[in-house]
Structure formats: C-alpha cells, structure tokens
Amino acid sequence: MATEVKETESAGKEIDFTACDEICEKYKDWKGATIPVLQQVQDAYGYLFSEIVERIADNLNMSAHQIYGVITFYAQFYTQPRGKYIIRVCRGTACHVQGSGRISEIVNEEFGIRNGETSADLKFTLEEVSCIGACGMAPVIMINNKTYGNLKPEDARKIFREYAQLQG
C-alpha cells in the first residue's frame, strides 16, 4: 500500500539510472548529502524530473516529497528541461537603464521564449538575473559561461543567431 508505482508520461521510455546510482552511492552515509547529490545528478541529467527524484529518494533512503521540497527551495535546481545554452540577461539597475529589457525582447523574438522558459528544440533557456557584478559593461548578458558586455540590441541578435547556427 505504501509505495504505489506511478505511471508517468515517460513510462515506457527506459531511463538509465547508472550515473544517478553512482552519485548516490558516493554520498550514501553522509549527513547533508542531499544538496551535493542533487547538484551532481542535475549536472548529469540536465534537470531533476520525477523519476530521478524518486530514484534519489530510494537510494538515500529518504522521502521524494522532502527532496522535492529542497529542490523547489533553491533557485539552482530545475524540474524542467533546460536548454543547451542558458542566456542570462542582466536586469539589474545599471543594465536596465542601458536597455537590457530590449535584449530580453529580442530573445523572445528570436526563440519565442520568456524568462524561465526553454525553446522547444531544447537549445535555449532565458533567465533574467539581477546584477551580475559587471555594471561597468552594462548592458550585460551571459551565454553559459561567456560574458558579453556593452551590447547594442542588434549585436545581441547577431550573437544569438550565431549560437543558433551551432550544431545542436
């Protein structure tokens, strides 16, 4: 009665849990293992979906509900798939004044996504962030770990199109 096996959308699709199991094994007897395990599993699988959370819970002998509580508490964890390229548009004061709002709009024009959303081809995710500490180069965006400053809106569009050309 206790643990009903739920059928989910991805039922039928086999998920390879090996990486998840290995990560959990490493932290098994640690106190406070949850966060590092979630970080590493997220790195390995891209995001934290319900089957993987169940698996982590079983491995760590915890409740999935409790783990989900942790996941939703921290901004660093995602329960939805994320794009290959994370576009972070700074919406801090300096960048705002320099028109970073327009850059967000261009992202939307190019890829049809708004803050927090991911394009259907899983290539781009838009994240609006507050000051990333480079106000001198406002407006600033980051694509994955690369920073682009002093951006004119149309330059940004060019950069986005270049990324769109890259092999998926």
Next chain:
Amino acid sequence: MVTVKIDGKEVQVAPNTLILDAAKEAGVTIPTLCHDSRLNPFGACRVCLVEQVNNPKLQAACTTPVTDKMEIITRSEKLSRVRKTAIELLLINHPLDCPVCDKGGECTLQDLTYEVGVTKVRFDAKPNDTPVDHTNPFIERDIDRCVLCGRCVRICDEVVNIQAISFLNRGTDTIIGTSFEQPWNCEYCGQCISVCPVGSLNNRIYLFKNRPWNLERVKSVCGLCSCGCTVDIDYEGNEVFRMKESPAEGINHGYMCAKGRFGFEFINSIKRQSEAVVKAGGESKKVSFNEAVEVAVEKLRKVKDTAGADAIAVVVSPRLTNEEAFLAGKLAKDVLGTSNLFSTESEEVYPEATLEEVENSDCVTVLNIDVTESNPILGLAVRHAARMGSAPLAVFYPGYTALKRVAKKFVTGNPDEVRASMESYAAAVAGASNEYSEWAAKLTKAERPVVVFDPYNKADVKIAQDIKKACAKVKVVPAKSKNNSVGIVDMGFGAKCATEFAKGLESGKFKAVVVLGENLSARSVWTKSASKAAGLELLLVTDPFMSETAAMSNVYIPVATFAEKSGSFTNLEGRVQSIEKAVDKGVNTDACVVSAIAKGLGAQLPADANAVRGMIEKEVPLYSGINWDGGVVSYPYVFAGEVAATDGKAKGKGRFFLYPASLRLHSGSFTRWSPDLAKVYGEPMLEIGVEDAKELGIKSKDRVKVKGEGFEGEFLVEIEKKVSKGCIALPEDFVATAGIFCNGKSLRADIVK
C-alpha cells in the same frame, strides 16, 4: 533548578525549560499557534512572543529556554499589539470562509482572532482562491487556509516518519504539498489533520457533516486493534460523527491510525442488522430477541440432554469486552458445563514490554512483522525509539516496510532466507559468531533492548524465545492483533488450541456451537471446517453484521459494536482500559445475549459491566484489584513453555514465495464493513514486486490466478516496489485468503495469467 518570575508569579523549573512550559507551571497560559509539545521547537508564527524584563527583544516562548532569575511578562499593551499584528498578517490571505469551513468552532486562528480582538481588516485583504485538493482519499487539503505553521509537515516527519508532505517553494510562494504535485498517497494516519490549527487539512469522512457544538463526546478506547488507543467518540443522537484523538491522553499520545480515524462509519452502516433470524426447515424467519434466545436455549438444553455437555462449544471473538468474554466463559463452564472454550488466541505467549518501554528502548529488533501496518501505534513507538532516541533498529522481513527509513539494518529476502537470517541472529545473541554478531552485540550490550514479533507465527515465537533465553534483559512485544486479543485469553479463552475446535467440527463431536462475534470463515485455522458448522443442531452467531458465519447460522442475533457498550479491553501491553458507551443502535450487547441465555437455562448472570467486573476481580486472579482504567496485568510468564522447533520453511512448490501481508486499512474481516476503508481497499490484493510483474507482463489492477498446493484463487494485482523479487503477498484475514493461509504462513505458489 532555576527560579523564574512569570507575570509576577515565581516558579522553580529545571534549567532549559521553555518559557512556555515554565509559564504553564506558574498557571499562566501563553497563546500559541505553531507549537506542539510533542514536536521539536519550531518558532514560526510569533504568536507566543513575550517580554523579558531588561531585554528589549521580544522572545518566542515556545523556543526560548528560561535562565535563572528571568522575569517574563506575558500580558502587556505592547504584546497585545504585536500579537494582534501577527494575527492580522495571517488573515491577509486567509479566505475567511469560516461559515463553510469544517474547522469553524474549533479553529485556533478563529479563537486567536477573538482573543486578540481583531475586528476589522486593516490591510488590503487578498484571499487566495486555489482549488481544494482531494487526491487523498481521507484528507481534504485547502492550502488557502494554511497558516504555514508546519505542524503537519513536522508530525509526518518527526513522528510518523513518512514525510508524505513537505514545504514546497520559498518565501511568499511557500505551500504544503507533495513531490511534483503527485496525488497525496501516504499512511493515511491523519496525524497531520489532528495538528492542523486551521481548516486547511480536514477529515473527509466528517466533512460538512456536523459542527462541534452539536456533538456530544465520550472518551473511550478504539476497538479495532490491540494497540488500544484512547479516543474521543463524537456523536449526535445515535449517530457517531467522528472518532478523534484525545490529545495527549492514553498510551497513544493523541496519535491514531487510518482504521481508527477514518474507519468508524461501519458503526452507522446501513448494512447492520437490526433483527434476529431463526432458520428452521430451510426457512428463515425474522424474530424478536427473546424468541431467538428461546430457540437457542431450547436447542442447547436438548443437545446437553441427548449428547452431553461436551457436544457444546463456545467460541468468542477477540472483539468482545473482557466482561463479555468472562460471561461467555461462565455460561460455558458453570451453566452449560462444557470446557470447550475456543478463540483464535492462545495463552502460549503473554505481553511483556509496554509501549513506553518500546519508545524508550535503546535497541529494537523487529522480527518478521510489518508492525507499522499491523499495529500502527506500536509502529510509532518503534519509530520513536529509532528516530528520537536513536536506538539502533534491526528489521527482518521478506520485503521492505515503512520502517526502512529509520532502520539501521534491514534484512530482506525470500521468507526462507529471512528465517535463516533470524535464526543466525538468535544464535549470535546466544554467543555464536556469525555475520550477525555485530548486531547481536548491540542487543546484548543495550540496557533496554526490545524485540517485537508476531505471536501467531510459531517459527517466529521460537526465535523470540531463543533471543529472550540468551539475553534475559530483552523485553518482548508479542504483537497481538485485535483490540481484545489479550483480554479474552485472560478470561479463559486461550487454554485450548483453536485446531481442536476445527477437529470437533470435522468429526461431528460438536452439536451445538455458540459463536460470539467471530467469523469462522475468515480465520485461517477454521475456514476449512466452517462449512461443517452449517449443519449443526444449533449454530448461534452474534455479529453486528451478517457475516459469512452468521449467514450459515440457524439462530442469528445482531449485536452492538464497541461504541454501543461499556466494558474493557486489554491491549497488547496487557493494559486494561475502559470503553464507554456512546450511542444506542437498538441492538443488544453480547453480554445481554449471554445473560439472557443463562436466564433461559435457569441461571443468573448479570449483563451490567460493573457487576461483571466484581465477579472478574474475585474469580480471575490476574485481575484481582486491577485498575480498570489503565492498570497493567502482571503475567506469570512470557512464554508458556519451551516452544517446539517448527520447520518454518515455505510449503509446497512454485516460482513464488507467498506470505501474509499486514494491512493498515483492515485488521481482518470486520473493518471491511467500513464503506470508507472499503473504497480505498475493497478486496484482497496480490502484492508483487516491480521486476517480477514486468517479467510476467502483469500490470496493476490485472486479475491473476494464484495457484499452490491445495489452494487457488484469483486476485487483483498491486505492484509494489517494496516486495522482494520472487515473493508475493496477500492479506490474511479475508474470506478469500483464509483458505490459502490455512495451509501455512509461508507457502510456494505460481501465478497463472
């Protein structure tokens, strides 16, 4: 001891006492909202803020310990203002739908609002309007009414250890919910409802049915399992509206389980019988109580005269009160002159450890029983020891149970492997050196070790006895099953082996059988012989419902449930506790039936519980001078004698090991009459592991045939992660499964699609 002054009153308390508790000592009540003395201090709501003299900062009374010479002020103008604001802030998003909220009249937020005097809304009110969640079959969740006190999350974590709900999100988006908003599946113990101070979590069985001010209340004891929870029965007229925890009272600390909290509707069931039935010449006739008794008396007299008293047997159910079982014994022995007293219970094992001793144990071993399902409150005590007291917990069971989360060691495998492991463990306790030596050492080194086992499984009893013999300080808990499993034995219904009754039915020795409350067909030891009872000169059956056995009877008398009578039950600790009559459903009690039959036979037996108690105190030495409100019986022994070694190996052939599963929602044949429990668990389900199900191509809710040596049956499938590979499980006490487990507790079987 430290001295503190609270509102001018000086009290001495132990160092580190919380201000809140010190105030209680001083007779001062501080309002609280998120605090629960059974849970760890939390300090979320700020309703309990108090002033400390010479400290500008206000202190939360529920989290701040006192220091020597501390001076506390709990009532002042400043505090009134602060408390009022705290409440006003809670009310901003609150729906204020008290007229349609089930909590109305017993809501802490409502009470506090009156108390601090909020009369109008100062802030711009923005009540939320989220749809109400009904995914849990017993609990309604209206998150808009939630004040985020966290009591539900904390009790489910700290006490129940299921963590079925959690705080989700952050800041103003915080809500109480489940992982990925999945349907809310859990133990359904309802502990979370019991602590919710507002109408956010509601009992769906009670929903919209009544208001607290209409209800009357008796304090009683739940009549559904051997834990013996103290409960409040709330009723209006002759209708029971809810069975509720009685906070901080009884051995259960105000905790209950799904059966007790949500199963009570069988008391009000329309399926209950109101008239006696007599069958003669193939015809059934509804008759009055007196007529039914007359027929029974006449037949008893006839059988006694023609075949002798030894042709009469009396069977009682472990649901009867002590007083009723005692009377039944008197009727049998003194009036009818027979020594054929039977029940499913035996005096081979007596209770030893109390629940408190389990809670405070420093090393717990659970042998082959799914105790959180079979005996939920005993299960909580085990969890308490393992979680709060950090006692190392070792569990042996063929599949994972809810104890997995708190167990330091969990031994699974097929039943034969588990048995071998338990035997090695017992040997290690006795000094052998093997893979369990390390664990055995934990037990032998502990000061207050406890071993929980299933007293109905001979092979397990043997192992428990071996452990106890090797380590005398071990206290055992035989996890008896029904509300008065222990008491009916004390009243004389455990001396004879239950199989003797089956034999007597088979051989035709018994001509007249009086069955008080028992359903022979649902008991594995009797199910095969039950049909023989149909042809007897007299089969008198009493039962609130028309059970399978009642349907076979030639004299049937409907009787009262535990909510309709007074008396006492003796729980699994051997603790005698009184039950109180709440309602009257217009039927007699078993005591009345026995007393009327005795009268018909020319003897006098009282039906009144108090009068019977006087007799028990005189005639049953174990109960002489007993306190009927919580006294614990001192038993002469734990194990009656050397338990014979049994071959516990699974019987028969087949791909799967089949073992009996315990069910939280059903303690047997009786609770199936609860419409609400039956909705969630209606018929016995075959539990099978994920891998095996996949291999066999079986899906949940498929119907499959289970076949073994001498049995066969069709069951709905429930796929369970916890079931080990190569194993399947079925609940034991259903009519459909009793015929399987009469072959043994551990069997081999095949699944035929």
